[in-house]
Amino acid sequence: MPWPLRAAESGVSVVLEPRAGTANLFGVDGAKTAVWGYGGTVPGPEIRVRQGERLTLEVVNLLEEATSLHPHGIRLPNDQDGAPPLTPGSIAPGERHVQSFVVPDAGTYWYHPHLNSAEQLGRGLLGVLVVEEREPPAVDRDIAWLLDDWRLDKDGQIDGAFGLFHDLSHAGRWGNAVTVNGRADLLLGVKVGERVRLRLVNGANARIFSLLVNGAEGWVMAVDGQPLVRPQALTAEEPVLLGPGMRADLFIDILKPGRVVLQDLSRSDKPIQMAVLSASGGVSGHAGSGMPAPLPPNPVALPKAEPDVRQRFVLTGGAMGGMAGAILDGAYTDMRSLAGHGLFWAINGVVPMTADHGMAPDPLLTVPRGQTAVLELVNDTAWPHPIHLHGHSFVVLSRGGVALPEPELRDTVLLLRGERAEIAFVADNPGDWMFHCHVLEHQVSGMMGFIRVT
Numbered sequence: 001m002p003w004p005l006r007a008a009e010s011g012v013s014v015v016l017e018p019r020a021g022t023a024n025l026f027g028v029d030g031a032k033t034a035v036w037g038y039g040g041t042v043p044g045p046e047i048r049v050r051q052g053e054r055l056t057l058e059v060v061n062l063l064e065e066a067t068s069l070h071p072h073g074i075r076l077p078n079d080q081d082g083a084p085p086l087t088p089g090s091i092a093p094g095e096r097h098v099q100s101f102v103v104p105d106a107g108t109y110w111y112h113p114h115l116n117s118a119e120q121l122g123r124g125l126l127g128v129l130v131v132e133e134r135e136p137p138a139v140d141r142d143i144a145w146l147l148d149d150w151r152l153d154k155d156g157q158i159d160g161a162f163g164l165f166h167d168l169s170h171a172g173r174w175g176n177a178v179t180v181n182g183r184a185d186l187l188l189g190v191k192v193g194e195r196v197r198l199r200l201v202n203g204a205n206a207r208i209f210s211l212l213v214n215g216a217e218g219w220v221m222a223v224d225g226q227p228l229v230r231p232q233a234l235t236a237e238e239p240v241l242l243g244p245g246m247r248a249d250l251f252i253d254i255l256k257p258g259r260v261v262l263q264d265l266s267r268s269d270k271p272i273q274m275a276v277l278s279a280s281g282g283v284s285g286h287a288g289s290g291m292p293a294p295l296p297p298n299p300v301a302l303p304k305a306e307p308d309v310r311q312r313f314v315l316t317g318g319a320m321g322g323m324a325g326a327i328l329d330g331a332y333t334d335m336r337s338l339a340g341h342g343l344f345w346a347i348n349g350v351v352p353m354t355a356d357h358g359m360a361p362d363p364l365l366t367v368p369r370g371q372t373a374v375l376e377l378v379n380d381t382a383w384p385h386p387i388h389l390h391g392h393s394f395v396v397l398s399r400g401g402v403a404l405p406e407p408e409l410r411d412t413v414l415l416l417r418g419e420r421a422e423i424a425f426v427a428d429n430p431g432d433w434m435f436h437c438h439v440l441e442h443q444v445s446g447m448m449g450f451i452r453v454t
């Protein structure tokens with residue numbers, strides 16, 4: 001397979017075949033894991049396209065169940081979003097489906113199904129989608145690392161028990177094997193003198209990666225594809241928190257021979273080595289030239305100071321959350337009966353899904369096109385939730401009631417236990433847009449509704 005796939009100037013066309021395959025998560029001598037993957041591989045092919053170009057994705061579904069393709073984070077026309085039943089794009093087994101759109105923003109994005117998500121992503125259906133800047137920044141190497149977390153049995157096979165009530169109602173399906181680009185032992189040779197752009201994507205169902213880079217100087221340049229106004233130096237004390245669905249673009253300067261290690265501290269009693277850059281030789285590259293200039297901003301409309309619409313969303317439910325019940329299909333339903341439907345979460349006292357796990361008919365909020373909306377998100381549960389909005393990038397205005405010094409554009413905001421945040425966006429993309437927790441076990445058990453832009 002051509003990997004990565006390269007953009008022609010006019011645009012890029014990619015054929016993706018979700019199907020069964022095998023993966024060597026532990027190297028060629030390790031167990032062969034049966035997976036579902038695009039082209040049968042994990043991750044799927046890395047797609048690269050240039051900002052402003054058209055991307056055409058043709059999906060041929062070779063699975064035995066329906067799937068869909070959602071380009072996460074891309075501000076695209078609603079009917080190309082691949083998030084059924086809200087938007088078209090449910091692809092039956094054996095069927096072929098085409099989505100096509102122009103990519104407005106440069107940055108690091110990804111693609112995955114939006115049907116039976118916990119299982120389809122948990123079995124390996126996901127891949128990186130890179131939108132390159134029209135004038136790429138001065139780096140010597142540009143690589144994308146898709147981080148994942150697998151729940152495997154003792155034979156190295158995927159634990160087939162998806163949707164366990166414990167996972168749905170607690171922190172989601174955390175695994176026992178983490179990989180980078182489908183390998184638990186990824187090692188990549190680099191040259192001393194290089195400035196490396198490292199695009200990190202958290203494709204895990206539930207694990208919140210807590211990342212350190214040991215052995216090199218570096219900066220966070222962008223989050224969720226959107227450039228930071230001021231690059232943020234990486235430190236040994238402050239890990240980069242990446243909830244499911246989130247991305248970070250790092251620049252890493254390789255200044256001496258040796259190993260640069262990406263570490264995960266999400267289980268802080270036991271740091272996990274995620275991947276290694278092994279530096280040798282020497283080139284006269286861009287390393288050591290000091291703090292990089294910020295990446296060029298994307299054409300995202302910034303919210304005005306006085307919002308037109310203001311809405312508070314209180315997230316409740318889950319284990320140890322104290323929720324007694326919520327409205328389901330228009331009627332108050334106690335927690336026990338909700339659990340009987342495999343539903344555990346509510347937003348403002350209402351489960352935004354139906355008892356048979358479809359979408360509730362009414363949007364959580366309607367915003368007239370062009371207006372600025374501020375959402376106050378309150379996590380009144382005992383669990384963290386990375387909350388994601390489709391079709392828009394939003395600004396995080398405040399956390400815990402404290403205003404942020406600089407606007408942070410993103411498409412997913414991680415709310416830790418008890419945390420709250422205010423986000424603002426210009427509703428400039430008409431349609432019905434999914435608004436959900438990206439812990440996939442929460443997404444499929446009630447924490448998913450939609451916002452309507454008219």
Ligand code: C2O
Pocket residue numbers: 070072083112114245388390434436438
């Ligand atoms: Cu990554 Cu609703 O999606």
Ligand code: CU
Pocket residue numbers: 384385386437438439442443447
């Ligand atoms: Cu959640």
